[in-house]
Amino acid sequence: MKIRQFIKFTMPLCLVVAMAVQSCKSEGKKIPGSTTGTTVLTHKGFHLKKGAVASSFRIPGELIANQQVDLYAKVSSFVKTILVDVGSEVKQGQLLVTLEAPELSSQLAGAESQLKSFEAIYMASKAHYERLVKTSKTPGTISQNDLDMAFANEQSDLAKLESAKAAYREITDTKNYLEIRAPFTGVITTRNISPGAYVGPSGRGSEVPLFTLLEQKNLRLVVNVPELYASSLKKNDVVEFTVRSFPGKIFKAKVSRQAGALDDRLRSERVEMDVDNAEGELLPRMVAEVTIPVKTDGSSFAVPQSAVLNSTLGMFVIKAENDSTTWIPVRVGRSGGDRIEVFGDLADGDILLSSVTEEIRDNAPVKVEISE
Secondary structure (H helix, E strand, C coil), X not given: CHHHHHXXXXXXXXXXXXHHHHHHHHHCCCCCCCCCCCCCEEXXXXXXXXXXXXXXXXXXXXXXXXXXXXXXXXXXXXXXEEXXXXXXXXXXXXXXXXXXXXXHHHHHHHHHHHHHHHHHHHHHHHHXXXXXXXXXXXXXXXXXXXHHHHHXXXXXXXXXXXHHHHHHHHHHHHHHCCEEECCCCEEEEEECCCCCXXXXXXXXXXXXXXXXXXXXXXXXXEEEEEHHHHHHCCCCCEEEEEECCXXXXXXXXXXXXXXXXXXXXXXXXXXXXXXXXXXXCCCCCCEEEEEXXXXXXXXXXXXXXXXXXXXXXXXXXXXXXXXXXXXXXXXXXXEECCEEEEEECCCXXXXXXXXXXXXXXXXXXXXXXXXX
């Protein structure tokens, strides 16, 4: 009876042990010299080599006018005639507004009268000197002192005449400021005056400009490129960007200007790109999403992103050497697609595992199938 009970309870246990042994035999093979029955796992791997990583990243940018100016009155005056309004497209040199300042007309008349007076005085002194010179050709008629005095008077009157001419030109130039013209071709975006309004220089009668003029046919796309990618853009490179007003439409711009230094606050480089806006679709102050292409020079090691292990201990790749694994600490650089730069104690031709997890322990036995 006792023998039967023993067999009843031990037979299931023997079956379990037998199944476990058979399972171990089917999943792996015993390492030579090992008495523990450790299983050798097979993983895919590759030979490490240097290569370029091509990718892109998106950053926000801003479209600004290629040229923008606030127009103020040069002299204190009153608005006489307004010839443009908001949205008016103007050409360079086009008259925008005329002003009036009655006191300038009086000053100009006085300066003109004074100019004519000094001109007459100079003509008289010049004629007097020329007569004395002609008479002095007869010996003993005119002393040298009289000639010198006549010449000095002529030069003094000439200086007064030149001063009167300068005063007249100054008032004439000031009066010309009563006509305000467009400094470049563009669009009037702001108008802050009406006929009869008193205007003057900024802070002296005009707290706001008369007009704001923007150039819209050519825009600038401004982006602040982070330090890591500052070397990615070169002059004349073409980048793509989009704006919310035209979802799905891709615009292009050419790199024209680079600051050549990093901003103190953002640690980024200001880059400006010229945008041809002949159709007028884009507007200044629009926010753009800019795609910056990035490509490394191929001087560093590039591996599949699945080959990099990001664990709580740091970043590692797993190297296969002498049929065992070795965790190699690495630093990662730029990434693109399924490739990423790695930096560490690595050499050309090292065999790395293509796909790694923390379940693959350090110094574990491994068999690698190389796939290039």
